[in-house]
Amino acid sequence: xxxLDNSATxxxxxxxxxxxxxxxxxxxxxxSSLHRLGLAxxxxxxxxxxxxxxxxxxxxxxxxxxxxxxESDNTALFGTARAKRRTGKxxxxxxxxxxxxxxxxxxxxxxxxxxxxxxxxxEGFVSADAVAxxxxxxxxxxxxxxxxxxxxxxxxxxxxxxxxRAYNKDHGTxxxxxxxxxxxxxxxxxxxxxxxxxxxxxxxxxxxxxxxxLYVKKGVNIEPFLLGGGQEQHFRSGTENVxxxxxxxxxxxxxxxxxxxxxxxxxxxxQRLLSGIKDRVDIIRxxxxxxxxxxxxxxxxxxxxxxxxxxxxxxxxxxxxxxxxACSSNHSSKGGSHVLRAxxxxxxxxxxAIRFSFSEFNxxxxxxxxxxxxxxxxxxxxxxxxxx
Ligand code: PLP
Numbered sequence: 001x002x003x004l005d006n007s008a009t010x011x012x013x014x015x016x017x018x019x020x021x022x023x024x025x026x027x028x029x030x031x032s033s034l035h036r037l038g039l040a041x042x043x044x045x046x047x048x049x050x051x052x053x054x055x056x057x058x059x060x061x062x063x064x065x066x067x068x069x070x071e072s073d074n075t076a077l078f079g080t081a082r083a084k085r086r087t088g089k090x091x092x093x094x095x096x097x098x099x100x101x102x103x104x105x106x107x108x109x110x111x112x113x114x115x116x117x118x119x120x121x122x123e124g125f126v127s128a129d130a131v132a133x134x135x136x137x138x139x140x141x142x143x144x145x146x147x148x149x150x151x152x153x154x155x156x157x158x159x160x161x162x163x164x165r166a167y168n169k170d171h172g173t174x175x176x177x178x179x180x181x182x183x184x185x186x187x188x189x190x191x192x193x194x195x196x197x198x199x200x201x202x203x204x205x206x207x208x209x210x211x212x213x214l215y216v217k218k219g220v221n222i223e224p225f226l227l228g229g230g231q232e233q234h235f236r237s238g239t240e241n242v243x244x245x246x247x248x249x250x251x252x253x254x255x256x257x258x259x260x261x262x263x264x265x266x267x268x269x270x271q272r273l274l275s276g277i278k279d280r281v282d283i284i285r286x287x288x289x290x291x292x293x294x295x296x297x298x299x300x301x302x303x304x305x306x307x308x309x310x311x312x313x314x315x316x317x318x319x320x321x322x323x324x325x326a327c328s329s330n331h332s333s334k335g336g337s338h339v340l341r342a343x344x345x346x347x348x349x350x351x352x353a354i355r356f357s358f359s360e361f362n363x364x365x366x367x368x369x370x371x372x373x374x375x376x377x378x379x380x381x382x383x384x385x386x387x388x
Contacts, residue, residue: 001319077108304382317373
């Protein structure tokens with residue numbers, strides 16, 4: 001099997017599996033219980049929080065566990081809207097965000113919020129100037145992802161943060177800056193000083209599915225989404241998912257301590273696949289920029305084919321890729337990927353798009369196999385005239 005759908009989800013590290021198993025069999029107490037078993041769980045959650053905070057580059061008290069990246073995004077948006085409802089109702093985001101941002105924005109719009117969805121250029125980048133130009137005194141939040149899950153492009157997050165801070169200083173405003181960092185975590189490092197909130201998800205870094213985190217900078221107050229027993233410093237009630245939190249902490253620790261080795265392995269796989277495909281297949285459009293893009297993503301349109309057909313052909317050789325984001329297959333995506341359309345791709349370019357996404361486990365030999373399989377699949381379908 002050759003797995004190239006790591007932006008959808010990753011295989012759990014063996015260390016994650018054993019840490020989780022031990023949490024389920026030994027450390028199964030409720031962290032809120034006062035007895036020894038409870039305290040052991042509380043200690044394990046504390047250690048995981050410290051590992052995740054360290055990997056992000058923030059302090060442990062600024063990390064709150066959630067059920068997934070989607071919950072982190074929803075909490076940032078609804079929590080800010082609630083906390084600042086008397087300050088303003090303008091929220092700035094982009095057209096290429098994940099549905100976990102776009103859908104809450106739609107809901108807020110229906111409740112009277114003004115949502116500004118910024119354009120991206122042909123390479124997928126939003127410009128910091130465009131963000132700065134859109135800021136107004138009634139803006140409460142800017143939410144812009146760090147790495148796009150389909151194109152892989154790295155947004156100018158730090159520059160955007162600087163612009164927002166400068167605006168706040170000049171105008172006496174308190175506009176918050178949130179970034180969906182689900183796809184950048186473990187691949188691209190950012191200075192978190194200028195970012196007020198950020199979303200993370202364990203299953204993109206070889207941790208378990210169904211556990212996420214929201215970073216909220218000290219001093220930033222947003223309203224909690226879940227109310228109840230007061231866990232997570234009253235910010236996110238609900239008994240902690242201890243095995244998954246421990247798995248998340250283990251994955252974060254490994255992905256951070258082996259950052260250089262892991263990202264280099266991904267970049268090598270990406271570059272080998274890209275140059276091989278360029279050599280072997282003509283009439284393509286590379287949708288991932290050749291600068292400022294994450295090592296984990298390579299998106300290519302094979303003009304004159306249907307991405308979905310190529311995907312299923314590769315699947316027969318146990319090669320797993322994606323046509324876009326896994327989440328957008330459940331999302332109403334009339335006309336194909338909203339990201340590629342926002343980048344200005346023509347319908348046939350959107351239709352022929354394949355996303356290859358890498359992990360440290362991918363090898364050069366695997367890439368050579370994939371190059372041949374892709375070349376054969378594209379040639380076959382172009383010959384058959386299965387395209388329009
Ligand atoms: N944000 C981005 C950019 C993603 O790629 C994803 C998952 O694909 C999410 C948010 C949602 O994360 P989760 O699957 O943990 O809810």
